[in-house]
Amino acid sequence: MPMLDALAEAIGPRNCLTDEGDMAPYAVDWRGTSRAMPLAVLKPGRVEEVSAAMRIASEAGIPVVPAGGRTGLAGAAVARPGAPPSLVLSLERLNRIRDVDARDFSVVAEAGCVVQQVQQAAAAVDRFFPIAWGAQGTAQIGGMLGTNAGGIRTIRWGNARELVLGLEVVLADGRVLNDLRRVRKDNSGYALRHLFIGAEGTLGVITAAALRLVPPMRAVETAFLAVPSPEAALSLLGRMQGAGAELIAFELMNRLCLEMVARHGPHLRLPLPLESPWFVMVEMAAPHPAVPVRAMLETALEGALEAGECTDAVPAESEAQRLAFWRIREDFPEFSRMDGPAIATDTAVPVSAVPEFLGRIEAALAARWPEGRMYAIGHAGDGNIHVSLKAPPGIAQKDWAAIAGGADMVVNEIAVALGGSFSAEHGIGTSKLHVMQALKDPLALELMRRIKATLDPQGLMNPGKVIPSN
Amino acid sequence: MPMLDALAEAIGPRNCLTDEGDMAPYAVDWRGTSRAMPLAVLKPGRVEEVSAAMRIASEAGIPVVPAGGRTGLAGAAVARPGAPPSLVLSLERLNRIRDVDARDFSVVAEAGCVVQQVQQAAAAVDRFFPIAWGAQGTAQIGGMLGTNAGGIRTIRWGNARELVLGLEVVLADGRVLNDLRRVRKDNSGYALRHLFIGAEGTLGVITAAALRLVPPMRAVETAFLAVPSPEAALSLLGRMQGAGAELIAFELMNRLCLEMVARHGPHLRLPLPLESPWFVMVEMAAPHPAVPVRAMLETALEGALEAGECTDAVPAESEAQRLAFWRIREDFPEFSRMDGPAIATDTAVPVSAVPEFLGRIEAALAARWPEGRMYAIGHAGDGNIHVSLKAPPGIAQKDWAAIAGGADMVVNEIAVALGGSFSAEHGIGTSKLHVMQALKDPLALELMRRIKATLDPQGLMNPGKVIPSN
Structure with missing residues (x-):
């Protein structure tokens, strides 16, 4: 050939x-x-x-x-x-860090660099690359940008998009758009780079990126909390946002999540008994050791206990314990997979709507699929909650999809009704095309199709992804 | 008709x-x-x-x-x-704040809202809207977004673009793209809103925006410093970034700027004698009163004096003095205008390249226009320096343009050679079309033209702006 x-x-x-x-x-x-x-x-x-x-x-x-x-x-x-x-x-062989500059707080990384490799390159010059999620040891920069990945630090430093200073992109016809500048401000025409970020490779191939770094955190404190309800978690979030240090993670999960961890990760020790309906993991930090982060956390926890926003709280007493808390959160997707089939979603709503969102979803799913087990886990600090409906024990994926296949649309429709998104951080790929077709504004879809046709007139860039066929 | x-x-x-x-x-x-x-x-x-x-x-x-x-x-x-x-x-009559939500840290403002009005709406619910620049009492949200305005707070909170959660846009044919969501994460297809931000009305009319708010600063400290050189300013910047509090402004200006202030603003008291070649205004802040911002600033200033990064420093001793410092900076454009004609620029370079940038420009301008007076003022913390070549006294704008009309390209070419931008925060409009033609990557220009033709096929949206004609 x-x-x-x-x-x-x-x-x-x-x-x-x-x-x-x-x-x-x-x-x-x-x-x-x-x-x-x-x-x-x-x-x-x-x-x-x-x-x-x-x-x-x-x-x-x-x-x-x-x-x-x-x-x-x-x-x-x-x-x-x-x-x-x-x-x-x-892109795996394009895996060089082309440049890292502490004074500029920037790194230029090729698309095939593993996310963790960029984190390490930043740490080597006493800087911090804040995008982090469970798959960071395998996921690459190109995929991180193609999906505009979020993760656990979005509450403080935004999604991947917000960290991009410049891109190098190969277009559908092979021409190279070199906009790999490390400059913080550039208003010379349309922001082309934002078209390629989050486009999942349907408009061009990202080959390298200039990324923003931030100051390293010199003091980090983490706590695991038992929380009576999502409403209480929302009040707790407000309290933590005003506690004085930077709130760099605020993760919410219901009891079913920790039950799955207990079942499939017996090597992991749960910080709290499985008696609370909801749990929160909170992390506060400061870029300078003079900020009394530990005292700020403890004051906030005392206030939250008094106000009933939480019923129990365990601050990590060592770096080892802090990392053990994170193992629970980061290995969760694997435990969930071991626990059998699920209908999964990736929704976000305005932060203030999280309690109503969870309440409506729990009711709607229980009414239609009483045999299903709903779990909710996510980045409540930015409104991004992953809700899944797990099959009862002993049911195969194919059978559960036939029974509960409509559960994702129930969740997605409630998210959109509350002003939210049905695709917060995972992207569309092929698995959410039906949701794009059903719930995305037709005018937005029309514009996307026209832009796709403009940048990829032959339709050869990752066809059949992101945009549903007409 | x-x-x-x-x-x-x-x-x-x-x-x-x-x-x-x-x-x-x-x-x-x-x-x-x-x-x-x-x-x-x-x-x-x-x-x-x-x-x-x-x-x-x-x-x-x-x-x-x-x-x-x-x-x-x-x-x-x-x-x-x-x-x-x-x-x-x-858009002046579309001037309603549609919504402001403290828990969500968001505001939904129509395009005709004055920027200051949005700042005030945020303050009323104990939140902070960080975009700020001299014209904020007149400039409107639509223009702020159309030009992706920067200003004095970019170093901490980014440009206008970074604060946008959602937009409402009227397209060229009158259809309304409603993407006014307040959600923090949304990866449902291409990020259309980023096309309209910074497009200066050439792709559609922004009619409203959902904007991000941030926690208010509870402690703010400001100082005016005499600095021996841009190199020293860069070291000083690194020191201030590690001082512990948030660095929310870092403005650099040469002596000529303060001479013009002294000449045209006799009501303003200069904090320092006009003996230094360069001056810096620095502002540090924290969202919680427990952070010892004043002590952090003073420690940093002592270290900077010892290291020779500055030769004198005056911290503001009261809120009135702090505001007086800012009057000098914010009224400067008016004083400059009163001081006679200038060839102005709006460049940005990587932060670490600022000293080389200023050194090369000073030499190049002095060689060709020894009678000109160069001033440099700008947001050194994000690499955005406005360099202007002022006419000697008694020369009319028209005549100075004839003599020194090429000075902007000298500055722009050096910025681009250092990996920078010739349009950092003012946009292109009509006044920088010749620079777009000369210095913008032709492939980027081609993509912009194709996108323009896709969204505005009749070419009726603010034609002749941003994109030079072929």
């Missing part, structure tokens, strides 16, 4: 996989639901090779699926089953 | 000005350089009226120039002289 020969010549035959065994890992992502074998898996090592590969694919009219660490939850980074054959473009 | 009749009917005859005397204020902006009389000035009071007006204009094929407080410095908000007749669409 002449296209494959041209690709092998452009990026080297070793970096152009066509053997099914070699390609198998690239045909599946973390969630494991999307499986399709590509024509080839391309592993270019430099932006010029990405450019050449895109030009060759474009001239041949073959779709390209950009892929990173494949930890995404929406199916964007794998080829679609049943679609025309495509190329998977893995 | 049937179009004008239709407009008068849609928005009320009183809100459709056609008398030249009534329209005169709308034919000129703060800088006073752009003068053209529109066909009519429209003052709709509701988004539905904006929609109707846009539909009528679109059907008649007449260009529309959105306008706010007309404090812009690039000429975007007035009709172009010599261009086909257009309508000026003033």
